[in-house]
Amino acid sequence: MAGSNPNAKPMDLTLKVWRQKDRNSPGQMVTYPLKGISPDMSFLEMLDVLNEDLLRKGEEPIAFDHDCREGICGMCSLFINGRAHGPERGTTTCQLHMRHFSHGETITIEPWRAAAFPVHKDLIVDRSAFDRIQQAGGYVSVNTGGVPDANEIPIPKSIADKAFDAATCIGCGACVAACKNASAMLFVSAKVSQLAMLPQGKTERKTRAENMVAQMDIEGFGACTNTGACAAECPVGISLENIAMLNREYMGAKLTSENVAS
């Protein structure tokens, strides 16, 4: 990140923000003018400024998700000017800076839109569907016993790298938000292939693929049309190769597992 720029001029902006009281109320876009925003602020800091304004006026501040503000936790979301996490590729909203916007610009801010991610309030959506998919099999349930010696289980570096790349998924849901089908395939594929590639994860690979995909379908996410929108908007660059691997894992599991009932 560049240091603060003394020449950067404060910006005036118009925000169009989705406001919704609670899950059962209808929502609407509300327009807020905002003055004197520093280009060095992050997008969330800009919203903090707006919320302080609203509080001073006695209005309800805008509810939005955030936690680490360091791009690692996956809590922040926001569909900004028609893009998940805003116009910059490979960034979360907390890592997006106002210098990427210009003075006088109108910025639309919407929550993730998916049947499986119902809006809680304003810009906050309920992403617990992801938790339930994880609970369906996104873990290794073997007893680990004592600490094994380093390098006791040889894993080729290329495989370790791929598994690690898949493991960087922060569960933000931008893939669902960006996909025209609100499909969760990129998320599920990252979770499935990360474990399927490593020896510890291989023991349960069949039940994992079967159960996680079944849960994904139950939650009401759409199917994959291979548009690639997910990978293009993913803040950590999870690759489409993982979706190909998930397809292999799932069909392989379905055709060869002992599970005849479902």
Added chain:
Amino acid sequence: MNWFTKTFSSTIGRKVIMSITGLFLCSFLVIHLIGNFQLFKDDGGLAFNVYSEFMGHNPIIRTLEIVLLLGFVFHIYDAFVLTRRNKTARPVEYANTRPSENSTWSSRNMGLLGTVILVFLIIHLYNFFWRARFGDIPADADGVENLYMVVVESFQQWWYVLLYVVAMAALAFHLIHGFQSAFQTLGLTHKKYTPFIQAFGYAFSVLICLGFAIMPLYFFFFF
């Protein structure tokens, strides 16, 4: 539900059906195109009529015809089920969305492109297949049903030619995304082969559809 129906009614299972039937339909396009090139033979359609007669009566072809029909039925059925599911997966649309920043137009409009192809298919089948099989078509100089004449006459009408050209453009865009997409759906991706599959799929889509589109244009402008 047992494992089999469960597998093929899952989102991934349905996509696998679509990809297998889609690639099968691609193989049909090759055969259909090669056969139809006999229209260009300068013999007043005799060779084309013999070929059509063979396609209409050979028992192996007639059996494959049923497989082809099933391919279409499964492809279209799952396309319908998935496209509907995908629409309900996002009940509230975004007020502002810029999909062209992250995906191609054809990849986002497979349902629309497929529907154009389906409308074309129905008209096309009625005009050629239905009339060849069940209609009353006069014989040519060799005493074979003169389907060639039906083709020539059909392609004298401008709206018919337009329908064909539009449908072939739709098919080209359908396949530009669909061909390589099918390999991704089947999990057949590899650093070495995927770039080739993508390039081949693009060339395949453009060439096959150009080949089909040339026929109505040829008979409209040069006959």
